Amino acid sequence: MTHLAARVGARVRELREGRGLSLSELARRAEIGKGTLSELEGGGRNPTLETLYSLTTALDVPLSAVLHGLTPVAEVSGRAVDAVLTERIKDDEAVTETYRIQIRPGSVQESAAHAPGTTEHIVVLTGTARVGPRSAPQVLGPGAHGSWSADVAHVYEAPSERVEALLVVRYKR
Template sequence: MELAAQVGRRLRELREARGLSLSELARRSKIGKGTLSELEGGRRNPTLETLYALTTVLGVPLSAALHQTSLRAEISGHAVDAVLTERFEEEDAVTDVYRVRFRAGMAQESTAHTPGTTEHIVILGGTARVGPPSSAAVIGPGQHASWAADVPHLYQAEPGGDVDALLFVRHPR
């Protein structure tokens, strides 16, 4: 629960810095107020989907909630596990680098991120379908794809095995 406590404190800091009440952040992110309170109090482990919903409303990259933790920040979602490995801050953008695994036969649709966000993926093993659902690319080991991430997008492991990849998420400031 150490990671949950650190992420919870960081979420509260980000919310307060933007002048949002707990109720307002809950309403905008469509996360229950009780759930948000438990997250901020470190009493609940955040999921990948929940953290993305909150950080998108807060207008910050996912790594803003993770990079100041002293632990290996591994976050899991319905179909995807992600470990933040690097965070690069430039004057005009923040780029997060994640080692990700999509579970075999599973799909996760991610909601739109902040305007101007892009994603780039390199597949290390397995075959995945990635990008906006209407134009998703099917790629395998050694291949890569990029897409605008300010629209809903998909991560799907094809049946037959997990997918391991490096995911680069670039957020404009």
């Protein structure tokens, strides 16, 4: 068990209990196993990016609700993406998160739809990325930027080489 896993698990449990949800109900809503959620909340499992997005979407909170303020800074990994939260800005209209991401070459990560009104914006620093809605992803090279509605299923892919990028996720409140 890592210190980071324990802190992330404790935040997930706190959010779940604050919403009056049972372990079973959150697991059902997030479409993950009850045992997986129990291990995660107990700090016995390192959560993947996909699992954290499933949980935070089911809890109707931004991903940064479980990552913000962690020391050392939390890097979370998914099937294709490694992400580090660098900034979280909250105002009356939205929560805006900024991530430094890497997309591993030859891999694809499918992200489920986020809360209604969520948008994502990316600036590619190195490599070529295929990102955006699963039905119409954009191909972006170094220096290019794109944006899409993230309240539909979307993908991140690095077809041939590692991609370094900045990702901004904006959740409407």
